[in-house]
Amino acid sequence: MSEMTRLPLASETSTKAAKRRALRPSLPYLKSSLLGSAFTLWDCYCDCDSMDHGGGEASAILRQLEDLKASKSEIERQISALEARFQEIALQQPNGSVSNGSCPPTIPSVGSGYGHDLSPQMIYRYSRHLLLPSFGVQGQSKLLKSSILVVGAGGLGSPVLLYLAASGVGRLGVVDHDVVELNNMHRQIIHTESFIGQPKVKSAAAACHSINSTIQVVEYQEPLRTSNALEIMSKYDIIVDATDNAPSRYMINDCCVVLGKPLVSGAAVGLEGQLTVFNYNGGPCYRCLFPTPPPTTACQRCSDAGVLGVVPGVIGCLQALEAIKIASAVGEPLSERMLLFDALSGRIRNVKIRGQSPQCVVCGVKAPFSKQQFQEFDYENFTHSPLTPLPLKLNLLQPDSRINSKEYKEKLVSGEAHVLVDVRPEHHFKIVSLPNSLNIPLSRLEARLPEITSALKEKEDQRGTDSGSGGQVYVICRRGNDSQRAVQYLQKMGFTSAKDIIGGLEGWAHEVDPNVPTY
Amino acid sequence: MLQFLWNFDHELHFYSVCKLCSFYNMQLTLEFGGGLELLCNSVKIHNVNVELQNGAEKLTMKDLLSWIRTNLIKERPEMFMKGDTVRPGVLALVNDCDWELSGQLDTTLEEKDVVVFISTLHGG
Numbered sequence: 001m002s003e004m005t006r007l008p009l010a011s012e013t014s015t016k017a018a019k020r021r022a023l024r025p026s027l028p029y030l031k032s033s034l035l036g037s038a039f040t041l042w043d044c045y046c047d048c049d050s051m052d053h054g055g056g057e058a059s060a061i062l063r064q065l066e067d068l069k070a071s072k073s074e075i076e077r078q079i080s081a082l083e084a085r086f087q088e089i090a091l092q093q094p095n096g097s098v099s100n101g102s103c104p105p106t107i108p109s110v111g112s113g114y115g116h117d118l119s120p121q122m123i124y125r126y127s128r129h130l131l132l133p134s135f136g137v138q139g140q141s142k143l144l145k146s147s148i149l150v151v152g153a154g155g156l157g158s159p160v161l162l163y164l165a166a167s168g169v170g171r172l173g174v175v176d177h178d179v180v181e182l183n184n185m186h187r188q189i190i191h192t193e194s195f196i197g198q199p200k201v202k203s204a205a206a207a208c209h210s211i212n213s214t215i216q217v218v219e220y221q222e223p224l225r226t227s228n229a230l231e232i233m234s235k236y237d238i239i240v241d242a243t244d245n246a247p248s249r250y251m252i253n254d255c256c257v258v259l260g261k262p263l264v265s266g267a268a269v270g271l272e273g274q275l276t277v278f279n280y281n282g283g284p285c286y287r288c289l290f291p292t293p294p295p296t297t298a299c300q301r302c303s304d305a306g307v308l309g310v311v312p313g314v315i316g317c318l319q320a321l322e323a324i325k326i327a328s329a330v331g332e333p334l335s336e337r338m339l340l341f342d343a344l345s346g347r348i349r350n351v352k353i354r355g356q357s358p359q360c361v362v363c364g365v366k367a368p369f370s371k372q373q374f375q376e377f378d379y380e381n382f383t384h385s386p387l388t389p390l391p392l393k394l395n396l397l398q399p400d401s402r403i404n405s406k407e408y409k410e411k412l413v414s415g416e417a418h419v420l421v422d423v424r425p426e427h428h429f430k431i432v433s434l435p436n437s438l439n440i441p442l443s444r445l446e447a448r449l450p451e452i453t454s455a456l457k458e459k460e461d462q463r464g465t466d467s468g469s470g471g472q473v474y475v476i477c478r479r480g481n482d483s484q485r486a487v488q489y490l491q492k493m494g495f496t497s498a499k500d501i502i503g504g505l506e507g508w509a510h511e512v513d514p515n516v517p518t519y
Numbered sequence: 520m521l522q523f524l525w526n527f528d529h530e531l532h533f534y535s536v537c538k539l540c541s542f543y544n545m546q547l548t549l550e551f552g553g554g555l556e557l558l559c560n561s562v563k564i565h566n567v568n569v570e571l572q573n574g575a576e577k578l579t580m581k582d583l584l585s586w587i588r589t590n591l592i593k594e595r596p597e598m599f600m601k602g603d604t605v606r607p608g609v610l611a612l613v614n615d616c617d618w619e620l621s622g623q624l625d626t627t628l629e630e631k632d633v634v635v636f637i638s639t640l641h642g643g
């Protein structure tokens with residue numbers, strides 16, 4: 001009976017509120033009737049018009065849809081920006097709210113008369129949460145009023161943000177200074193191809209809004225530093241560390257201790273992940289566990305060591321879970337415990353870790369860290385690594401022991417007798433390599449030195465008469481660091497004229513041959 | 520002093536039949552993770568027999584670390600140890616429990632204990 005009356009209602013509505021009113025009474029039926037109407041639409045064009053005409057109509061509709069979607073996301077962006085601005089103003093007021101009756105509060109409290117403030121739409125949207133006896137209205141209400149900051153919108157941050165948005169966290173902050181790149185897509189599932197080149201926070205906020213337009217998403221398109229961390233983090237109840245480097249982890253931890261915020265910490269590299277909750281309910285902080293930072297050589301990065309996309313996905317989901325548990329005061333957060341995930345064996349280990357350390361220089365009871373100490377602390381110096389990691393650029397060699405890729409190209413063109421040694425690991429070499437290069441991984445250089453000697457000899461024999469000058473050795477790697485280490489060693493071992501190719505294969509791809517793939 | 524053997528079949532056999540000198544073998548499972556396995560031929564789980572010689576009454580984590588350094592670590596020992604303990608950033612767990620809670624280097628090990636060494640990860 002009502003199919004005819006409901007459909008126009010849904011399509012005629014212009015404002016969001018009206019749309020919700022229309023959807024409220026009969027959503028389960030509406031779903032099927034919308035599907036039905038879509039089919040009717042297509043049937044109609046196929047029956048009444050020629051295929052060409054139908055195709056033209058269809059593409060016109062598609063274009064219109066695209067336009068509408070574009071303006072929808074623009075409006076959503078504006079709403080989000082206004083909401084963020086409103087929240088900032090609200091926070092500046094002493095009583096925490098703005099005395100302007102016309103502004104809707106962040107979480108609409110619709111005095112439902114049922115003893116909670118969930119609106120009918122909220123009840124329907126979060127019904128499966130409400131059906132959980134241990135979560136229920138109470139858990140969901142707490143979640144809706146909570147605010148969570150996610151630092152990093154990468155492999156870990158993607159599922160964290162998606163799940164937190166979907167589950168109805170009232171205010172979700174996201175910090176990231178980076179832009180979306182093609183080599184992020186395999187694991188940073190919040191981003192889509194259409195956002196490549198755009199800020200990650202923008203892409204992440206759009207995705208969160210498209211899942212749940214009723215929550216507030218605040219974008220911080222900047223790197224987290226000691227100068228802005230206190231201000232940003234103080235606006236949230238819970239902090240999620242989804243960053244990718246040691247100095248950020250120490251800095252976020254210390255800031256959480258100073259502000260008294262629980263920290264959900266996750267990490268994933270290669271085929272392993274780790275998860276724990278710090279600074280929660282008298283539990284340890286990151287520094288209680290790791291008072292001294294590890295040597296930089298022990299800090300593997302995804303961009304060097306690789307990572308299976310789903311591994312940070314698993315850890316990120318678990319981070320979202322821990323954040324939801326803390327926000328809704330349900331269950332036992334993973335404090336004083338650590339979850340270790342080994343993807344290859346499919347094993348998850350849950351281990352007991354030490355409690356809060358009285359000697360901890362940050363959270364220790366005797367001398368807790370002050371805001372000023374935090375702001376003056378040099379995290380990059382402490383960990384000997386940068387907060388926003390850039391590819392390492394070593395400079396170990398004298399300029400005359402190095403050539404750039406254009407110069408090497410000239411040597412190739414002139415036909416200079418030489419041996420090109422590629423010192424990357426074998427599995428890198430399999431991805432891409434230059435023709436006629438000899439792959440000897442840096443770690444095996446010592447043992448395989450004779451191969452270079454015999455390759456040189458072969459070159460000289462080929463040349464025949466014009467020997468004497470001896471063959472030249474050039475060394476290449478991915479970015480030009482290992483090649484310098486290799487040249488240092490080779491020169492020590494008697495290959496005194498060995499030279500490295502500055503910038504490695506990446507330099508070659510940028511300066512000489514853009515067809516050589518980078519990774 | 521302490522003398523140890525590990526799980527090469529022939530060696531195990533050789534020592535097992537040698538009852539004369541009242542050796543005490545302790546079976547342990549050692550696991551390496553977070554990249555530390557790269558220092559032991561990329562093998563994560565090692566079932567080992569650590570042998571205490573007559574006179575030694577117990578095996579501590581300190582003893583085990585020096586045994587690991589001698590017998591298992593194939594390269595870059597500085598990535599595993601600093602001085603006589605594990606390097607910063609490595610968690611040592613005895614039976615799924617932080618060794619900090621059981622006495623760190625003085626933790627006494629028992630037959631069939633599982634000792635895990637994990638390098639903390641930073642990536643995401």
Ligand SMILES: [Zn+2]
Pocket residue numbers: 284285286287288289356357360361362363364
């Ligand atoms: Zn602490």
